[in-house]
Amino acid sequence: xxxxxxxxxxxxxxxxxxxxxxxxxxxxxxxxxxxxxxxxxxxxxxxxxxxxxxxxxxxxxxxxxxxxxxxxxxxxxxxxxxxxxxxxxxxxxxxxxxxxxxxxxxxxxxxxxxxxxxxxxxxxx
Numbered sequence: 001x002x003x004x005x006x007x008x009x010x011x012x013x014x015x016x017x018x019x020x021x022x023x024x025x026x027x028x029x030x031x032x033x034x035x036x037x038x039x040x041x042x043x044x045x046x047x048x049x050x051x052x053x054x055x056x057x058x059x060x061x062x063x064x065x066x067x068x069x070x071x072x073x074x075x076x077x078x079x080x081x082x083x084x085x086x087x088x089x090x091x092x093x094x095x096x097x098x099x100x101x102x103x104x105x106x107x108x109x110x111x112x113x114x115x116x117x118x119x120x121x122x123x124x125x
Contacts, residue, residue, distance in 0.1 A: 001026045001027060001114075002024055002025070002026045002027065002028055002031065002099050002113070002114040003024070003025045003026050003114070004022055004023070004024055004097045004098070004099060004114055004115065004116035005022065005023045005025075005097075005116055005117070006020060006021070006022050006095065006096065006097045006116045006117065006118060006119040007020070007021050007022075007023070007119060008020040008021050008119060009094075009095060009119030009120045009121045009122075010120075010121070010122070011122045011123075011124060012087055012121070012122070012123055012124070013087075013123070013124050014087065014088060014089060014123055014124065014125050015086060015087065016087050016123070017083070017084060017085045017086075017087065018084045018087060018121060019081060019082065019083050019084065020036070020081065020082040020084070020095055020097075020119060020121070021079060021080075021081050022034070022036075022079065022080045022081070022082075022097030022116060023077075023078065023079055024078040024079070024080075024097075024099065025078065028053070028078055028099070030101050031053045031054065031099050031100070031101065032052065032053060032054070032100050032101050032102050032103060033050050033051060033052045033053050033099070033100050033103070033106070034050065034051060034053055034073065034080045034097065034098065034099045034100070035047065035048070035049055035050030035051065035060070035071070035080075035097075035098050035099075035100070035106060035112070036048040036049045036050070036071065036080075036082050036095055036096065036097060036098070037095070037096045037098055037109070037112075038091075038093035038094065038095045038096065038121075039093055039094050039096070039118075040090070040092060040093040041092075041093075043093075045096065045109055046062065046107070047060075047062050047106055047107035047109075048061075048062050048065055048069065048082070048095070049061050049062065049065065049069055049071040049082060050071070050100075050106045051071045051072070051073050051080060053073065053075065053099075054075070057073070059071055060106050062107070064090075065084075065091075068084065068085050068086045068087075069082060069083065069084050069085070070082070070083040070085075071083075080097065082095070084121070087121075087123045088123060089123050089124070089125045090123075091121065091123050092121060092122050092123045093120075093121060094118040094119065094120050094121075095118060095119055095120075095121055096115055096116055096117075096118045097115070097116040098112040098113075098114060098115050098116070099112065099113060099114040100112045100113055101113050
């Protein structure tokens with residue numbers, strides 16, 4: 001079992017920056033990758049970014065955030081981060097941290113094994 005706890009959400013103005021953190025605890029030895037999803041009000045949960053965990057570093061981004069968001073990891077601390085720059089009102093959402101045990105299709109929610117409770121990011125116009 002892996003437990004995930006997000007932090008760092010808040011209110012920011014359009015064009016501003018915000019950094020999210022996700023702390024993983026429990027047995028992370030089988031973790032293949034970790035990532036971030038978001039769910040805007042009235043919409044479904046969508047993939048934002050992912051990063052491989054144990055062997056090398058490969059990053060994945062949704063088209064909507066590529067070039068503005070950067071994912072990173074610190075395996076020694078069992079942490080991942082999401083640096084969000086040039087934020088837009090459409091980035092407003094609850095952001096969730098997730099962990100997966102296998103490679104596959106990162107945008108598929110059902111392929112992720114563990115989820116955090118989420119942290120709210122609000123971007124004001």
